[in-house]
Amino acid sequence: METGADKIIHTKETCNTDVTAVRDTLYVLNGKWKLPIMIALTGSPKRFNEIQRALEDITPKILSKELRELELNEFLVRKVSSTVPVSITYELTPYSKSLEKVLEELKNWGIEHRERIIASRRKPAA
Amino acid sequence: METGADKIIHTKETCNTDVTAVRDTLYVLNGKWKLPIMIALTGSPKRFNEIQRALEDITPKILSKELRELELNEFLVRKVSSTVPVSITYELTPYSKSLEKVLEELKNWGIEHRERIIASRRKPAA
DNA sequence: GATACCACTATCCTTTAGGATAGTAGTATA
């Protein structure tokens, strides 16, 4: 029965759905260490202390927590090889690749945004 | 001079650049209110109290802070119209549209991730 | 026996995000 307002694309419900979906994604990517850890593991699996050394200033407590969360989200697997002594490696899953497009867009926008800020510092508000 | 390792796409430097770019983007999108506020403003500009009512449980302190940050990032402008009394409206900028592709990818991935989690609850680990 | 590497865990502390509650200065309305 409502007239006009044809331009409004979203109802309150679809908005909430969209916000929730975006926030789900932001949630799994956020924090200081998730991306660096995943990057550290691209190419080859690594052991706990190897990752710690690659990241330089992460503490074992934080690394342990982040690895657990990444494993829960199925971005990596913890593999125990029964040598003596056991050696434990962390390895990215194929599923972690599903983030590629998202990360690409986030990266591109970040680069453009930074360029824009720098440019607007050079010639401030017209 | 280095042999082999042709598969390694990133040097330590390009990784850091990429991580920084992604984090820049995550930074401007993050927090509880930035997206809801921008969505509230799509379609038409709104006044402070109108936004507050649309978002239902945001406090004026938080809203004020978020609006300032969104303005700094040039996602919106604060317009003062010199009527008596003055009325102040907040309006999305054309630049805010540059986020569209990013938000689309974040949304799609969020939806797929949620579906995957629900599916894996139905038939747990094979 | 001492030291060192591995993969962590435990405890405490600081910083940041976000919220609750109250107040302010101005205008308008009853």
Add this chain to the structure above:
DNA sequence: TATACTACTATCCTAAAGGATAGTGGTATC
């Protein structure tokens, strides 16, 4: 004069993220 609306600011508080520092139980090496 009292009430209410607009656009905020100020003060205090809580919860979560993240970090510093130390310790644990095992194996291996000197």
